[in-house]
Amino acid sequence: MACNGSACKSNCYKDEEAGAAEVASCAQLAERTKPGAAEANPIANTLCIKCKVKEAISGYGGIDDGRFCADCFRNNLFGKFRFAVTSNAMIAPTDKVLVAFSGALLLGLSSLSFRLLRVALQFVHDMQHRSLKNFDASRDRSLPVFGVGVVFIDESAASPTPSSELEKAVKDISSIVASLTPPTKELHVVPIEAVYSSESSDGRDKLIKLVNAVSDSTGKEDLLLYLRMLALQKVASEFGYSRIVLGSCISRIARHVISATVKGQGYSLPADIQYVDARWEIPVVLPLRDCFAQEINMLCRLDGLKTSLLSTSPRSGINSLVSSFVQLLQEENPSRESTIVRTAGKLIPFHFNRIPEIVDGKVPLATQRRRKRYNLKSNESVSPESFCYLCNSPLDKSETVDLINLDNFRSSNIVDASCCSSCRFQILPRDTKSLEQFCTLLPQSVVARAKQLSNGNLSFRREQIQDCLLSDSEDET
Structure with a gap:
């Protein structure tokens, strides 16, 4: 006895020699997936929405709770x-x-x-x-x-x-x-x-x-x-x-x-x-x-x-x-x-x-x-970024302050000037003495990166104001 493909919504076309139990299972599935069957038979609500054969799992509280087996x-x-x-x-x-x-x-x-x-x-x-x-x-x-x-x-x-x-x-x-x-x-x-x-x-x-x-x-x-x-x-x-x-x-x-x-x-x-x-x-x-x-x-x-x-x-x-x-x-x-x-x-x-x-x-x-x-576009235009030496987060232009006038390259000055506002407020000590002590405890790789980033930020800011700077000849005049 064969499963009727027009009635079986699971598309499981059985062989002619399929057993009666398998055919009965297909018939039950067809009844449970008919329009309006969910209201007549509450068990239809527990079927997996993808395979429509196995019972859906529930109880984990996600947005897909009760939808998949x-x-x-x-x-x-x-x-x-x-x-x-x-x-x-x-x-x-x-x-x-x-x-x-x-x-x-x-x-x-x-x-x-x-x-x-x-x-x-x-x-x-x-x-x-x-x-x-x-x-x-x-x-x-x-x-x-x-x-x-x-x-x-x-x-x-x-x-x-x-x-x-x-x-x-x-x-x-x-x-x-x-x-x-x-x-x-x-x-x-x-x-x-x-x-x-x-x-x-x-x-x-x-x-x-x-x-x-x-x-x-x-x-x-x-x-x-x-x-x-x-x-x-x-x-x-x-x-x-x-x-x-x-x-x-x-x-x-x-x-x-x-x-x-x-x-x-x-x-x-x-x-x-x-x-x-x-x-x-x-x-x-x-x-x-x-x-x-x-x-x-x-x-x-x-x-x-x-x-x-x-x-x-x-x-x-x-x-x-x-x-x-x-x-x-x-x-x-x-x-x-x-x-x-x-x-x-x-x-x-x-x-x-x-x-x-x-x-x-x-x-x-x-x-x-x-x-x-x-359908991706190539990333050809790369804008330069300044980074916080500590958390490595990109800095807004307003946060790259006091770098051009930073003449005293002490560790505390570099650290404070190369830091984002969030790290400056929540991590760096307030007074200068404690800040100097804090800098001595940093790994040397961090301090070296701070100096490197400060130099990079300084070059970036100089590029921004290049048109406003006087050349040597103009300065002499």
């Missing part, structure tokens, strides 16, 4: 990840990708942060494993398989963590990385005070003094975030990685949009919420930017992804207050976070918010294909 849910979430990677050229076959874990994660959301990075690592591994299969199956093996590494930044020096918990977290990560093979992935466990490693052996003490020199609680959190990025850049540069993957999702970005606005970072906000951030030496990518925290949590539960949890002390700064505020908004309406991110996404990104398209003076063939596929 488990398999379609996984495919949908991985599809968001893969589309973000391919459409923004995040990972090329010749790249070496570093997935970054941290021991004292921002806003006290260590559980969420660990899950985000765990899912990011799993998805990167899935892409790498598929590339390896294609490589092995191809005859010419022309496209290499990108490499993957994992780094764990130990921040116990700045955020005290019980040694037993720290050891357990490192053990858990080691177990996770070892299970994701082939290919083999290298694990780097690096203390955050490694930013001082090339200078002296008292890096831990200097780091503690540097953090304690900041009186504002929000400033301490932000300073730790900046030092963490420096540590990640250091590891990536030393071991030859070409991309750094961070676990930022819509939920985290929505909180950053509000907190950055409150802290007066509106000008630099577009730089932090894009898929790609190439202002650093090693570009930073956010492949989970289109995913929600609720979706990440559900995937970890469905697949039993092993995670770890480090206890964090309660925080009382702006970041924590904004996190609680956005969480209340999200509980009232599951689309609030998405609305915040979509609104901020209308801001114009900077030129460094995409992977550099020119390599050795040429545009790679893969980049040309991506431009054609997604």
Whole structure:
């Protein structure tokens, strides 16, 4: 007995010898998918909207709650990840990708942060494993398989963590990385005070003094975030990685949009919420930017992804207050976070918010294909930017002050003049003596970058007023 294709809405045309049970199942599905069947039969509301066969999962609180079955849910979430990677050229076959874990994660959301990075690592591994299969199956093996590494930044020096918990977290990560093979992935466990490693052996003490020199609680959190990025850049540069993957999702970005606005970072906000951030030496990518925290949590539960949890002390700064505020908004309406991110996404990104398209003076063939596929325009006009030496955020013209008249190149003068208004207000000490002491505690790489940025900002300002300057001959006249 055959299934009637005109009545079966699932398009499962059975063989003539199909059993009566399968035919009955198709008939039931046809009844449940008829127009008006949802009102007559409430069970129709639990069907997956994509496959229309399996029961939809619910209970995780996202905007798609109760819409997809488990398999379609996984495919949908991985599809968001893969589309973000391919459409923004995040990972090329010749790249070496570093997935970054941290021991004292921002806003006290260590559980969420660990899950985000765990899912990011799993998805990167899935892409790498598929590339390896294609490589092995191809005859010419022309496209290499990108490499993957994992780094764990130990921040116990700045955020005290019980040694037993720290050891357990490192053990858990080691177990996770070892299970994701082939290919083999290298694990780097690096203390955050490694930013001082090339200078002296008292890096831990200097780091503690540097953090304690900041009186504002929000400033301490932000300073730790900046030092963490420096540590990640250091590891990536030393071991030859070409991309750094961070676990930022819509939920985290929505909180950053509000907190950055409150802290007066509106000008630099577009730089932090894009898929790609190439202002650093090693570009930073956010492949989970289109995913929600609720979706990440559900995937970890469905697949039993092993995670770890480090206890964090309660925080009382702006970041924590904004996190609680956005969480209340999200509980009232599951689309609030998405609305915040979509609104901020209308801001114009900077030129460094995409992977550099020119390599050795040429545009790679893969980049040309991506431009054609997604109808992208080449980024030919690159406007010069001035950057804060501390947080590396782009500076507005009004913030690049007192650089032309900066005759005394003391560290405190350079630091104060090369800093954004937010860092100047929340991180830098107020009085000159404390500021001088603060500068002596900074890693030498930061001070050197401050001098370099000051010279760059000075040249940029001189170019702006070049038409108003008198030449030597005119001055003599």
